[in-house]
Amino acid sequence: MQRHYETLFIISSKIQDDDIAKVCKTMEELVVKNGGQVTKVEKWGKRKLAFEVKKHRDGYYVLLQSLGPSPMIDELERNMKLTDDVIRFLTVRIDDRLKLEAKKRKKAGIEEPPPPVAQPVQEAAPEAPEEAPPADEPSEVAPEAPSADPEEGETPEKPEGESAGEEE
Amino acid sequence: MAYRKSPRKKTFKKLMFRRRKVCKFCADKIDYIDYKDHRLLQGYIKERGKILPRRISGTCASHQRKLTDAIKRARHIALLPYATD
Numbered sequence: 001m002q003r004h005y006e007t008l009f010i011i012s013s014k015i016q017d018d019d020i021a022k023v024c025k026t027m028e029e030l031v032v033k034n035g036g037q038v039t040k041v042e043k044w045g046k047r048k049l050a051f052e053v054k055k056h057r058d059g060y061y062v063l064l065q066s067l068g069p070s071p072m073i074d075e076l077e078r079n080m081k082l083t084d085d086v087i088r089f090l091t092v093r094i095d096d097r098l099k100l101e102a103k104k105r106k107k108a109g110i111e112e113p114p115p116p117v118a119q120p121v122q123e124a125a126p127e128a129p130e131e132a133p134p135a136d137e138p139s140e141v142a143p144e145a146p147s148a149d150p151e152e153g154e155t156p157e158k159p160e161g162e163s164a165g166e167e168e
Numbered sequence: 169m170a171y172r173k174s175p176r177k178k179t180f181k182k183l184m185f186r187r188r189k190v191c192k193f194c195a196d197k198i199d200y201i202d203y204k205d206h207r208l209l210q211g212y213i214k215e216r217g218k219i220l221p222r223r224i225s226g227t228c229a230s231h232q233r234k235l236t237d238a239i240k241r242a243r244h245i246a247l248l249p250y251a252t253d
Contacts, residue, residue: 008204008245049246059246063204090245097200 004039004098005066005073009080009089010059013046020060023085027064027076034075036068054087065094189226193235201234203241206248213239217249 009027011020028038044061053059066072073091080086193201203209212220212227212235219239222232242248 010245050243050249051246053246061245088245090241092203092241100199 001069002036002067003070004094005068005091006094007064007066007073007076007089007091008061009064010049010053010061010087012054012085012087013056013058013060015085019085023083024062026083027062027080027086030076030079031064031066031068031072034068034072036066036072038064039067040065056087059087191226191228191231193231194228198231201231201238203238203245204247205238206242209235209239209242209248213248215252217251 011023024043028041031038042063044063046058047061048058049056077089077091080089212225214220219236227235239248243250
């Protein structure tokens with residue numbers, strides 16, 4: 001069963017920027033490797049932490065929204081635990097929240113924005129369970145098909161409270 | 169909502185009048201309190217990081233519960249402090 005998750009994790013600020021990007025990429029790939037897809041990635045950049053975490057006073061925040069089966073998140077979290085560069089993480093299920101937002105949007109009569117296209121990482125996992133894409137859309141192999149949103153798993157753009165690269 | 173009896177103890181010094189504050193979340197019809205919205209949440213914690221009680225902040229019971237969850241999550245990922253000096 002596909003579920004929507006939101007993971008917010010903090011990457012150590014003591015490593016190089018390239019490494020930070022690498023860690024980010026690794027996590028995204030993990031999602032895909034375990035049968036899910038990345039629906040949103042937000043890099044908040046370096047932020048001052050409210051308290052010291054593993055001898056860090058600041059960290060690089062990344063928000064990752066994903067859609068996938070539950071074992072995927074277990075795997076993702078397991079990896080985060082093992083990765084030294086990830087100093088904190090928090091995963092939340094956001095199915096209900098997304099439903100609420102979709103409802104609000106419908107009420108306001110706003111047009112549903114198309115779900116964000118999955119990351120360019122090659123999606124080997126067959127995301128067939130989604131409903132068949134509309135006839136006019138030629139079913140390309142990987143990148144397009146998973147974007148077709150089923151009724152239950154709508155992933156609209158969610159206005160976040162934070163903007164990227166914010167620093168207190 | 170009933171207000172508490174003003175002097176809970178025998179002394180009159182602790183006379184507390186509770187303004188009939190409206191729950192901000194109910195007024196704005198917000199269902200989901202985002203743990204990532206630390207600016208919003210900051211208005212509900214004391215200076216030392218403690219969570220404000222309902223009778224001070226004026227939130228309604230259901231929103232206070234959600235608020236508490238959000239604050240605790242935000243604390244976990246260091247968007248809010250657990251305690252400050």
